[in-house]
Amino acid sequence: MNEQVRAWVRAARHIVVLTGAGMSAESGVPTFRDAQTGLWAQFDPQQLATEEAFRANPSRVWDWYAFRREMIIKVEPNAGHRALAAFARRHPGRLTLITQNVDGLHQRAGSPGVLALHGNIFEDKWLDTPKSCCNAHAAVAGSPPYCDRCGNMLRPNVVWFGEMLPVEILAAAEDAARACDLMLVVGTSGVVYPAAGLARTAAGKVVIINPEPTDLDDTADAVLPGKAAELLPQLLED
Numbered sequence: 001m002n003e004q005v006r007a008w009v010r011a012a013r014h015i016v017v018l019t020g021a022g023m024s025a026e027s028g029v030p031t032f033r034d035a036q037t038g039l040w041a042q043f044d045p046q047q048l049a050t051e052e053a054f055r056a057n058p059s060r061v062w063d064w065y066a067f068r069r070e071m072i073i074k075v076e077p078n079a080g081h082r083a084l085a086a087f088a089r090r091h092p093g094r095l096t097l098i099t100q101n102v103d104g105l106h107q108r109a110g111s112p113g114v115l116a117l118h119g120n121i122f123e124d125k126w127l128d129t130p131k132s133c134c135n136a137h138a139a140v141a142g143s144p145p146y147c148d149r150c151g152n153m154l155r156p157n158v159v160w161f162g163e164m165l166p167v168e169i170l171a172a173a174e175d176a177a178r179a180c181d182l183m184l185v186v187g188t189s190g191v192v193y194p195a196a197g198l199a200r201t202a203a204g205k206v207v208i209i210n211p212e213p214t215d216l217d218d219t220a221d222a223v224l225p226g227k228a229a230e231l232l233p234q235l236l237e238d
């Protein structure tokens with residue numbers, strides 16, 4: 001099956017790669033639906049990653065993201081991230097990389113133009129529409145930092161459950177999916193929409209790369225049961 005998929009990769013004029021948390025698993029970032037470790041094991045991300053949770057307990061949610069930032073900053077892109085970046089360098093314009101991950105590892109590996117559907121954990125934005133007094137650089141340090149004039153709080157620039165995805169990034173991802181000859185769906189359980197829906201609208205062949213079954217297997221032309229950092233370098237070499 002790998003040989004068949006390699007042939008599809010070679011023949012495709014436009015490849016879309018859609019990645020999820022499993023893409024970064026071999027870098028040491030725990031996936032969302034894995035058990036979390038340590039202090040935060042008792043918390044369900046779906047209960048923390050909402051505006052409601054932040055408003056109810058800002059420091060708890062801010063501290064959870066601070067913990068994840070500290071964890072992510074220590075890890076490195078893996079061979080899968082590197083293979084995607086190298087392919088894009090060798091074949092400019094042939095690959096569109098769409099990720100649900102907020103960890104920035106694709107960007108650190110050197111992938112250009114990454115469509116980060118769920119934002120970036122290392123950026124902050126204001127919780128409420130900023131007023132003229134809200135200056136992120138002058139925010140009072142805290143958990144979370146806040147504006148000393150109006151009390152507006154900074155929050156991570158990630159898409160929480162129940163929030164809209166960034167409109168232009170989603171539109172670009174949808175256009176790419178509708179125009180591709182091949183979509184590789186890597187390391188996502190396929191349960192979170194609208195990201196998972198991109199696989200269902202792909203114009204071309206769909207290949208799933210995941211050691212476990214996913215909710216998108218029914219839409220796939222091929223399912224490669226394996227790990228991202230092992231399979232991507234094999235599939236993407238010239």
Ligand code: APR
Pocket residue numbers: 019020021022023025026031032033034045100101118186187188189190191192209210211212213214226227228229
């Ligand atoms: N290689 C490929 N896939 C892997 C690997 C690996 N080494 N290790 C685990 N996986 C797979 C798992 O089998 C699972 O299907 O990665 C998937 C991770 O699934 P989730 O944890 O559900 O992550 P994801 O699909 O990215 O979640 C989507 O949900 O919590 C929200 O906004 C968050 O972006 C996230 C979204």
